[in-house]
Amino acid sequence: MDQKDTEMNEKGVTSSTSGVVVQVREKKGPLRAAIPYMPFPVAVLCLFLNTFVPGLGTFVSAFTVLCGARTDLPDRHMCCVFWLNIAAAFIQILTAIIMVGWIMSIFWGMDMVILASMCHSVLCILT
Numbered sequence: 001m002d003q004k005d006t007e008m009n010e011k012g013v014t015s016s017t018s019g020v021v022v023q024v025r026e027k028k029g030p031l032r033a034a035i036p037y038m039p040f041p042v043a044v045l046c047l048f049l050n051t052f053v054p055g056l057g058t059f060v061s062a063f064t065v066l067c068g069a070r071t072d073l074p075d076r077h078m079c080c081v082f083w084l085n086i087a088a089a090f091i092q093i094l095t096a097i098i099m100v101g102w103i104m105s106i107f108w109g110m111d112m113v114i115l116a117s118m119c120h121s122v123l124c125i126l127t
Contacts, residue, residue: 034084035111036069043116047109054105055092062086
């Protein structure tokens with residue numbers, strides 16, 4: 001390495017000869033982490049329901065948890081995750097009159113579809 005590369009390394013900047021691996025992990029709150037990994041058609045149905053009746057698709061998705069759908073809260077009991085989804089649905093319904101709940105409901109449905117598209121096999125859905 002030449003003098004310039006050595007000076008850059010001392011300042012915390014990596015040179016072109018070494019690589020840096022950066023891992024980004026999204027931290028989710030309990031309501032967001034309670035969104036279940038559903039089969040793709042069910043997730044699309046929930047998005048459709050959330051678009052036209054805020055909170056209805058989230059309410060339906062809560063019952064998929066009772067049917068065995070996996071969530072990002074593996075250490076919580078199934079009933080706790082079910083009630084977290086019911087709470088999210090009621091928040092969406094109650095705040096829909098000021099448009100916040102309607103927008104939240106649509107984004108929640110989009111998250112359901114994204115999670116369903118990431119999970120391709122039946123083994124990912126039922127654990």
